[in-house]
Amino acid sequence: MKAIRIHQPGGAERLVYEDAPAPYVGVGDVIVRVHAASFTPGELDWPVTWVDRSGRDRTPAIPAHEVSGVITEVGYGTTGLRVGDRVYGLTDRHRDGAAAEFLAAEARDLAVLPETVTHADAATLAMPGLTAWQALFTHGRLADGQTVLIHGAGGGVGSMAVQLARDAGARVIGTGRGPHGEVARDAGVHEFFDLDQHRFEDRVKDTAGRVDLVFDTVGGEVLPRSTGVVSPGGTLVSISSPPPALPAGGQAVYFIVEPDRAQLTEITERVRTGRLRPFIGATFGLAETRRAFLAKQNGIPGKIVLEVHGDG
Numbered sequence: 001m002k003a004i005r006i007h008q009p010g011g012a013e014r015l016v017y018e019d020a021p022a023p024y025v026g027v028g029d030v031i032v033r034v035h036a037a038s039f040t041p042g043e044l045d046w047p048v049t050w051v052d053r054s055g056r057d058r059t060p061a062i063p064a065h066e067v068s069g070v071i072t073e074v075g076y077g078t079t080g081l082r083v084g085d086r087v088y089g090l091t092d093r094h095r096d097g098a099a100a101e102f103l104a105a106e107a108r109d110l111a112v113l114p115e116t117v118t119h120a121d122a123a124t125l126a127m128p129g130l131t132a133w134q135a136l137f138t139h140g141r142l143a144d145g146q147t148v149l150i151h152g153a154g155g156g157v158g159s160m161a162v163q164l165a166r167d168a169g170a171r172v173i174g175t176g177r178g179p180h181g182e183v184a185r186d187a188g189v190h191e192f193f194d195l196d197q198h199r200f201e202d203r204v205k206d207t208a209g210r211v212d213l214v215f216d217t218v219g220g221e222v223l224p225r226s227t228g229v230v231s232p233g234g235t236l237v238s239i240s241s242p243p244p245a246l247p248a249g250g251q252a253v254y255f256i257v258e259p260d261r262a263q264l265t266e267i268t269e270r271v272r273t274g275r276l277r278p279f280i281g282a283t284f285g286l287a288e289t290r291r292a293f294l295a296k297q298n299g300i301p302g303k304i305v306l307e308v309h310g311d312g
């Protein structure tokens, strides 16, 4: 099969389009004919890109662990999915990814995709959708009527979090750079503060007092500064680095997103019913993956689709 591979650690310049062996279907696995894939710009810096779960070298590695496609083979002991099912999900980062014509993935990491949701939309939803869901509901315990502050509200994860929080009945305040305000407003923020123009602490104090939950996708100095805007007993969730402790009763959480079939099903149900929209910044063919990584690193907003077998 054709695939994008990287033979040794380094940046996106080292990605090559070449022939690779077709993947083997293991116990509990399925083989997916990849229709669309997506990636996280920093994934070539992750140690898991180079080694398997035993720490052994697994190069050449195939990147992009966000996938949508159709099952062509089912491994021994696999339940819940069948050959011909349209599926999507976030796959194990210790294994080869979806920048290829075919992918072997654990069946439990994938969910069935409704006919009305395209492969391009699904591939770009998996990681931001799961990350936003787990931040708001698993770790942040966000409830109807609460107020959430989302840093990076115009980004891939942030814009998904804004929509999910609004849908759950929360009041949503977003921050980010000025040009991303339009995306954040389109996603549904009640207020948006430009981090380059305002001290968000002051603006939050003026508009909401304190918030029940902060979800920080930006990191850096924004993270420690956020501790002061959390209500007593509230929560600060970060996906960039571990946050400082909050005063007694508050909870500070750092987590790494995990595959979850039930949550994927909740996410696609919201897309199917028009309550959630993915944020696609650009589409590239599989052979152009190197250019896609470089374009994302140079600041294209939104998620990038790698079109492999397409939606036809």
Ligand SMILES: NC(=O)c1ccc[n+]([C@@H]2O[C@H](COP(=O)([O-])OP(=O)(O)OC[C@H]3O[C@@H](n4cnc5c(N)ncnc54)[C@H](OP(=O)(O)O)[C@@H]3O)[C@@H](O)[C@H]2O)c1
Residues within 6 Å of the ligand: 040, 042, 127, 131, 151, 152, 153, 154, 155, 156, 157, 158, 175, 176, 177, 180, 195, 196, 217, 218, 220, 238, 239, 240, 255, 256, 257, 299, 301, 302
């Ligand atoms: N822990 C996990 O499991 C997990 C999961 C997913 C993502 N992540 C990480 O979370 C981060 C966000 O991911 P993403 O996919 O949403 O990225 P993204 O689409 O690039 O969104 C990040 C947003 O934050 C804004 N931003 C970044 N630094 C800023 C600053 N100093 N001031 C103002 N705005 C700033 C960006 O604006 P500009 O484009 O203008 O910089 C962008 O709008 C990444 O670092 C990613 O690696 C972690």
